[in-house]
Amino acid sequence: MLIRKTDPGTTTPVEMDGVKDVSMQVMVGRDDHAPNFAMRHFVVEPGGHTPHHSHDYEHEVYIVAGTGQAECDGETATVTEGDVLYVPANAVHQFRNDSDEAFRFLCLVPMEFDCGTPVPGS
Amino acid sequence: MLIRKTDPGTTTPVEMDGVKDVSMQVMVGRDDHAPNFAMRHFVVEPGGHTPHHSHDYEHEVYIVAGTGQAECDGETATVTEGDVLYVPANAVHQFRNDSDEAFRFLCLVPMEFDCGTPVPGS
Numbered sequence: 001m002l003i004r005k006t007d008p009g010t011t012t013p014v015e016m017d018g019v020k021d022v023s024m025q026v027m028v029g030r031d032d033h034a035p036n037f038a039m040r041h042f043v044v045e046p047g048g049h050t051p052h053h054s055h056d057y058e059h060e061v062y063i064v065a066g067t068g069q070a071e072c073d074g075e076t077a078t079v080t081e082g083d084v085l086y087v088p089a090n091a092v093h094q095f096r097n098d099s100d101e102a103f104r105f106l107c108l109v110p111m112e113f114d115c116g117t118p119v120p121g122s
Numbered sequence: 123m124l125i126r127k128t129d130p131g132t133t134t135p136v137e138m139d140g141v142k143d144v145s146m147q148v149m150v151g152r153d154d155h156a157p158n159f160a161m162r163h164f165v166v167e168p169g170g171h172t173p174h175h176s177h178d179y180e181h182e183v184y185i186v187a188g189t190g191q192a193e194c195d196g197e198t199a200t201v202t203e204g205d206v207l208y209v210p211a212n213a214v215h216q217f218r219n220d221s222d223e224a225f226r227f228l229c230l231v232p233m234e235f236d237c238g239t240p241v242p243g244s
Contacts, residue, residue, distance in 0.1 A: 001194040002208040003201060006184075027206040028182045036232040037159040039182050039206060060150045060161050062128075062184065062228060064204070072123040079125060082186070084149040084161060086124040106184060108230060110158040 002032060006041045006064060008102055014042075014050075021048030021097075027106070029122050036111055038122035043104050044068060044097040052094040057113040059087040066103035069096040089113075124154060128163045128186060130224055136164075136172075143170030143219075149228070151244050158233055160244035165226050166190060166219040174216040179235040181209035188225035191218040211235075 004027055011023035022044050029038040041064070044050065052071070061070075063083040070079045071094045072087055079085065087093045097103035109119045126149055133145035144166050151160040163186070166172065174193070183192075185205040192201045193216045194209055201207065209215045219225035231241045 001192065001197050001199060003192070003199055004206045006204045006206060027184075028208045032208055033210070034180060034182065034208060035211075036180070037182065037230065039184070039230070041206075058156060058158070060156065060159065060230070062149075062161070070123065070125070075123050077123060077125055082128045084126045084128060084163075086150045086154055086156060088155070089157075106228075108159065108161070108182070 002028070008043045008104065011041060011043050016051060018051030018053060019049070021045035022050055024121065026121065030111060030118070034111070037108055038111055038119070039106055039108050040121055041104065042107055043102055044095060045102060046097055046100050049096040050094055052092065054090050054092045056089050057110050057119055058089045060108045061085040061087065062106040064104040064106060066097065066101050067099045068103035069098060124150070130165045130226065133163060133165050138173060140173030140175060141171070143167035144172055146243065148243065152233060152240070156233070159230055160233055160241070161228055161230050162243055163226065164229055165224055166217060167224060168219055168222050171218040172216055174214065176212050176214045178211050179232050179241055180211045182230045183207040183209065184228040186226040186228060188219070188223050189221045190225035191220060
């Protein structure tokens with residue numbers, strides 16, 4: 001049985017335009033032969049943020065720890081542990097950490113988009 | 123932006139053979155027009171359990187709170203907050219709560235299986 005602990009100590013830095021102080025770990029992905037969707041654990045350090053971007057696939061997000069700002073199509077909300085967010089395909093979105101503690105969330109994506117293109121980080 | 127809090131107070135009882143003292147809420151699903159996969163929040167009360175069964179689609183699971191026993195193809199592990207599990211399609215599996223506190227987890231499923239059949243609870 002595949003069991004993995006979400007652990008800020010085992011994530012690796014995300015190197016991508018528009019990203020600041022973010023690390024991630026694929027918890028379940030294509031390397032595990034998951035056929036349909038991938039679960040990733042993200043850690044945004046204080047002052048950090050994910051890219052302000054959009055793409056042709058959705059996110060389903062669960063906030064694991066800390067407090068962050070979630071922006072989606074111009075609307076921004078403060079989110080905390082236990083919150084679930086849905087970011088539809090093509091929405092412009094960003095996650096920011098304006099707090100002084102790590103902000104951690106799960107972000108799930110489909111394994112493919114555009115009829116077969118692998119989703120980055122799946 | 124769709125934001126929902128995982129809350130044991132807003133789940134509804136699961137009525138299904140083999141289930142004892144389990145409630146759930148679809149956090150993101152087909153009613154939200156999510157195209158590929160659904161996120162559900164499950165609460166297993168002390169002494170409760172999910173069905174001991176298998177089906178032709180996978181689970182990706184995140185333990186939100188409490189302690190439970192996860193069985194998959196004859197192997198049983200104790201799982202706690204922060205653990206991620208992958209249950210492949212067709213594996214015989216069950217979640218049980220032998221503790222004296224609520225055991226809560228997210229369980230994600232693809233929206234369809236068998237070439238278009240809606241997954242129950244998606």
